[in-house]
Structure formats: structure tokens, C-alpha cells
Amino acid sequence: MNNTIKNSILSVPFLKSLFFIQNEWHQHGVFLHTLRVTYYTIKAKDFTLIPAALLHDIGKPFSAFKKDENDIKYGEYSFTDHEEVSYQIIKNWPFMSEYTKNIVRYHYLIRDIKKSKKENYKRYEVKKAIWESLSDEMHEELERFLLYDDLGKGKKRR
Template sequence: MNKVNNSFFSRAFLESLFFVQNKWHQHGVLIHTLRVTYYILKTRNFKFFAAGLLHDIGKPFVAYKKDEEDIKFGEYSFTDHEEKSYNIIKNWFFISDYTKLIVRYHYLIRDLQKSKKEDLPRYRKKKKIWDSLNPKIKKDLAKFIKFDDLGKGKKRR
């Protein structure tokens, strides 16, 4: 897991929250989150509402410049942001276990696709998690990632 833990007032935290994420996101985390929630509400998929609001809550805390491309374009990487998001909300009694599960694994499908090509040990770890999930959750994660994609807006490059 990424060991970055940005403070509320760090440059990486504030920039990623309000202005820029990376080439896959048109907006910072805040606007992205509001867009995801908008599409959830627009399609009346209310069971995803809380997850839409909370799925990237950990992103600004783990934002970092991973490589030369991030530095060149002034963008951030967010390795294991979903685990950070989950760790923030896991003890919140007013959030359902279902929502916590969606938040924790909302990027798992993409992570499997990406790590299968780039990082086989990570892929095996993520595949083990995927195989442990029930079919209903897998289906809901596939649906949720579509809302997450809609929230990204147009790709910037």
C-alpha cells in the first residue's frame, strides 16, 4: 500500500481536491465526486448514493507524483486510494457495510485489468479479493465503475 499521507493543507491534497487529478480525470476530486453522485441520482440508483459521495474521500491524502509523466504534466497518482477511503469510513456507524464494500473495492475491476498487464503479483492479490466477493457485489461494482467513469468527464490528453 502507498505510504503517502498528505495533510489537509499540503499542496498535493489541495491541488488534487480542487484542481487536477490525472489524464483520466477532467476535474479535481471534489468535482469528480459531485459528478459521480449526479449520475447516480439521475439514473435513480440510490443504493450507490453514499458510495458516490465517499468513494474517493481518501484520494487527496494519497496523491503523489509517481513518475516523470506526473511531474511533466503536473498530475497525481493515487495508488490504493480506495483502501485509504475505506479506512477513513470503516468505523462510521451511520454508513452501511454495503457502502463500505463498494467504496473499498470500487476500483478493483480496473486494478485487475491494469495489474494483469503490468504487475502480476498485484494482480494475483487483487484476483484473490475478487474471487472472494459474491456475484451480486461483483455486478454492483461493475455498475458503480460506470458512474465513476461518467464522473471523470472528457480525458485531458
């Protein structure tokens, strides 16, 4: 997994992904997407997930990169392991609960398991083991958070 922060806050990938464009699954940049996820979390009165909504993609602009020819063709970015980068940023914040840190760290796990099962079986095995190590309660929390994250994406562009 890629746990390093690559982009500086003044780099083109950081600024473009933060304010303008992510990829085909997101209509908005990371900043507006984050606000939308937070909005839908508040609208659902799911107050325990608000800190995670605000922080779940904090590492995305740092991890934005051009993965393949489609990223180059469409001017988009990939964000492999952005959730781990986000977690690394907040893991030592003493005012943040372990619950929120875990939601941030694992918020993409459900999708990653499905995607890696088709594309990378070794990664799938690692991600599946992580899922199995989490409690049933955390599974439910992650499934609920995924709904807000999806709402925050808007319509697909392509």
C-alpha cells in the same frame, strides 16, 4: 499496498488534487468528480449507491503523489490504493452500511485487476483473489458503480 494517509489537508498535493487536477483520466479535481459521480448515480435513480458515490474518493487527496516523470511533466498525481485509504477513513463509521463500505473499498478493483495484469503480476494475483472472494451480487454492484465513476471523469485531457 499503501494504507497510510500521507498528505495533510493543507498540503499542496491535497489541495490541488481536491480542487484542480488529478490525472489524464479525470477532467476535474476530486471534489467536482465526486459531485459528478453522485449526479449520475442520482440521475440513474440508483439510490443505494449514493453514499458510495459521495465517499468513494474521500481518501484520494490524502494519497496523491507524483509517481513518475509524466506526473511531474503534466503536473498530475497518482493515487495508488486510494480506495483502501478511503475505506480506512469510513470503516468505523457506525451510521455507514457495510454495503457502502465495500463499494468504497472495492470500487477500483475491476480496473486494478486489468491494469495490474499487464504491469504487476503479484499485485494482479492479490486483486484477483479479492475479486473471487466477493459475491456475484457485489460484482454486479461494482460494475454498475464503475459506469457512474467513468461518467464523472469527463473527457480525457491528453
